[in-house]
Amino acid sequence: MTQSTLPIDRGPLVREDRVHTSLYRDPAIFEEEMDRIFASTWVFVGHESEVAAPNSFKTSSIGRQPVIVTRDKAGEIHVLLNRCRHRAASVCEGKSGKASVFVCPYHGWSYNLDGKLRSVPMADGYDADFDKADFPLIALRTESYGGLIFATFRNEIEPLADFLGPATRWIDLFMKQGAGFGVKVAGEHKFRFRGNWKIQLENTTDAYHFPIVHKSFLTSLDDETEELFDLLGQGGWVEDLGNGHSVIVMIPDLVDLDADPDAPIPERFRALAEELGRDHDETQVRRIVRAVGGSGFNLNLFPNVACSMSFFRILRPIAVEETEITHVALAMDGGPDAANRMRLRLHEHFQGPMGFGTPDDAEGWERVQRGSASGEDLWIMLNRGKEPFRGANTGDVSAETGMRAAYQMWKRMMTA
Structure with a gap:
């Protein structure tokens, strides 16, 4: 192999608490990612x-x-x-x-x-x-x-369950929002933003931005629901699950939807509970209503999908500065129509194309891409919350633990 064809060592571009801006902008790095990451893992x-x-x-x-x-x-x-x-x-x-x-x-x-x-x-x-x-x-x-x-594409790769590792527990918890009926896809919408795919990968375990970027969403809620979405004030955490996967727990009371079945029914779901009560007993009603709003966490599965509270967010790299996002609404498979209608209304309110959350997120992602063009040799900082919060591999809910986890996996795959 001649010197001109030797692979470039990408390892120095990812440090423990920061990554180089070229990860967002270098077309050669993007091409390598398509081979070394997307064509080389689950x-x-x-x-x-x-x-x-x-x-x-x-x-x-x-x-x-x-x-x-x-x-x-x-x-x-x-x-x-x-x-x-x-x-x-x-x-x-x-x-x-x-x-x-x-x-x-x-x-x-x-x-x-x-x-x-x-x-x-x-x-x-x-x-x-x-x-x-x-x-x-x-x-x-x-x-x-x-x-x-x-x-x-790799026939010799480890079994999927081994790749997912501790993330399997969180997938099991996420699927409890089927309330005993199972979970099914209920529709989707796609959009593209002018930015690198890793910018969105970072976002799913970033609660630090929520009260700032999503202020308009918070002001659209009733007082009880706004308090529920005080994501930085409920003792949540971010955990590195290995292999680039991570989970951010934003509403600890909703991690396990089968727990605390006697919790009070929120005011915004009272009418739904009354409607469900015509055909279901009280235990079923409480279980369904508790599951309607989704789980209290976002699970990031490297490299391209998140199980995010009540929907799937799938990223698809198009080019170094263009990414396609698919938001997939989820419903109870065979569950009550009234409950599934409510799930869709909640999805539309935040994730939908006319919702409060998606446009604000996309604006933020594009600003990151535009801003990354400034400066000759600057770094993206991922140094928030490095002290363990609930033990090893965890940080408080505003920590950048999940991002560091993803980039360490990126470094491992890009230098293998």
Whole structure:
């Protein structure tokens, strides 16, 4: 290997309490991330409820590579590269739906939902040794946990449960918002912001910004709910869960939705409780109402998804200074219509495209990107809350522990 082709050591760009601004701006670093991170670890691609029935599909991506998540007629889930094996055309452009076969619109090669090549038009034009079995859609290693589907290009990688590690406990807690009915995807909206993907990765475990950036949201609430969203005043914490994952507990009383079933019903849910009481006993009503607002924490799963209180936030890197965000609303699978309507109204209020939270967050992210163009050799500071709060690997709720966790994983993968 000549000197000109030696890889650049990215390690010095990440220190214990800061990262270099070039991580937001350098196109060469971005290209390396697509290979060393997104093509080299477990990446979230969807929820099992989105492919609930046999012969169902949804399109997704791993970094910039388009994939199809399918459930075949036997009920098995697959993640397939969305690329015909003939001349590379995408074989599926639909967002989601049902199909028994994918047909390439360019030359008509067709594939089953398990990826097997089904038929080739005018096959007699190929050599005698042409075998359809040699040309399936490329299938990635795929595993699920708690209904979350992940895929990876690396067949030799550790099992998904090992990669998630202590985060599995928090996924289990997050899914309790199904209130015994299970959790399903109830809709989504996408938007793009002019900024690097890691800016958003930082945001999900950042409570420090909340009373400042989301002041307009807080002023839209009744007094009782505004007190609930005093995220810096409830004794919460941030915890490094390993492998870049982290959790920020903002409302400790809502970590376990099955705990404290006799807690008073908040005023904003009284009418809902009365409506639910027509068809459910008091214990069921309390459990459903407690779960409607979601869990009291955000779980960040490196590199691309957050289980954030009551929704999924998925990031997709587009370019070094452009990122796509998908906010996925969640509902109780088979749960009461009234409860699911309330969940959607709460989602719209903060996360929705006309809500209070999303526009303010996106404005902040874009300002970070713009500001990062200033200065020749400045660093992004991640030094808040370095003293342990509840033991090792934790900080108080305003600490930047989760960001430091993500960047140490970034450094590990980018220098492997």
